[in-house]
Amino acid sequence: MRTADRRIALGLYRSGHTRDLLEKALEHGVTDLDTAFNYHHFSSHRTLVSIAGDLLPDFTISTKVGYFPDGHDFDRARLRAAVEQSAKELGRSPDTVLLHNPESSVDGFADACAVLQEMREAGLCQKWGLSTWDPRHLLEAQWEIPRPDVAMVRAGLTVSGAILNAVGELVERTQITELWGMAPFAGNAADPIWQTVDTSTFLAAGQHGSALQAGVAAAFAIPEVTRLAVGTSHVDHLTELIDGSRLEINSETVTVYRELLRQRATVSAGAPSRKDR
Template sequence: MTTETISAAAAGAWKLGDLSVNRLGFGAMRLTGSAAFDLGTPSDRERSLAVLRRAVELGVNHIDTAAFYFSRLRSANELISRALAPYPDDLVIVTKVGPGRDASGAWLPWARPEQLRGQVEENLRQLGRDHLDVVNLRLNGPGSLAEHFGALAELRQAGLIRHLGLSNIDPEHLAEAQAIAPVVCVQNRYGLDSRRTGSDEVLRLCGEQGIAFVPFFAIAGEGRESGAAQTGATDGDAVLAVARAHGVTSAQVRLAWTLAQGEHVLAIPGTGNPDHLVENVAAGALRLTDEEMALLQTPC
């Protein structure tokens, strides 16, 4: 499979509210170090900047990030700003609030509703923006989201946020949020063999309501290293067989499977490796047959 000339546009497009994005995007979590949330091994700064610029050259116009994506020397938001500002007119940057980390990297208690404005302003400052395109409220467990989502809805009314989304949710959360303000996207753990309980129902509901469903851990899964998944070191026979048939990597098969779950499904694979970036973008052009999809389908 040729990769060098394939654009992210090959995956097709979807809208986050009134913002059109290519369905193959980029996740910034791994830009800052050798592993997510690793303070000890910061990334090579120039390489990370080059990856971001190359992503845009390849047609990526949807970047997922967060202020809590940082290592000892690197901040994903700062890298994005330095690499891409002034931002292309069609670039959509999606961030998330709720979680937070202190300077040592330790996780803080989940934000209270009144603390969300500070988190939004932190993202604005780091990204050098006067408003955020999309802000996802990431939940940390069951229970009502009304106060937190209501606080973000107020910031949307004030013009600091254009659109709102959700992350790590159950079906009832989506209904509760939609009664407060429009939801344009949902991020849940969802992959071929790694997904959040209830996410199949969330995927279906999003499709019915025209909401983008944006899986995270689509390549690696929560307990898998992204590099191993890229090379196929931890994949089963079905994934490897389909990869061999198409002359692609196992990561590309997983991304193609993800995008095949519905036209409203977006992919945001993240990497700090320029070669893996090209492969990930090229996966947007890979089409799997019905027989291959059936072979890949694994009960969770």
């Protein structure tokens, strides 16, 4: 994958909703925002408009629906109302609406997909798709769904072989052509492990960067995604991650790493459970 094909999205799950951060993101070429109906205590959309409504036309916005104050729910009417409310609060239709953790409500998955397709056809979004942390449970269900436009999945060196395999199966089963990544550091870029593991192994010869930058570069290839959502409230950290997206990776190293993960996942799947021992 060429670096020109990659883009960073500012994820707002853990990021501060501040005008300064949004301004700096635009200055550094980050024009994708990723949020959700439930982020920022269910006020993310309103807060964005309040602090930087004039900047929002410069961003491509993806949001998610599925969580409500009383929990996860894929009721058709509630999903439809959440999409409509999101558009109303943003003062525009979000570019992409994703089902938030569909593995949490598998029984209502097919109906939820149909609702989002209807919302797209009604002009309340340009694309619809799935945002899944772990698609394995989702794949256990029998369902027929409309073809989603995009899926957002975990990416990077913290993702297990089993989940990577499940992502591949999800893409094949749904025929999704656009794959996005998220959480390249499993939500904790400050974990000491990132200063311990030599992530530079994944960089192409002649490429140099910090451990986090190399981790970002690897995340675009594990699995192969075109957009990576990162969360931060600090401009310097965001700049470091953006620079990481421009590093070239060693494709041979990634191939070997993926094969090792595949083998480990296969062995783990065949191992007897505790109750069988």
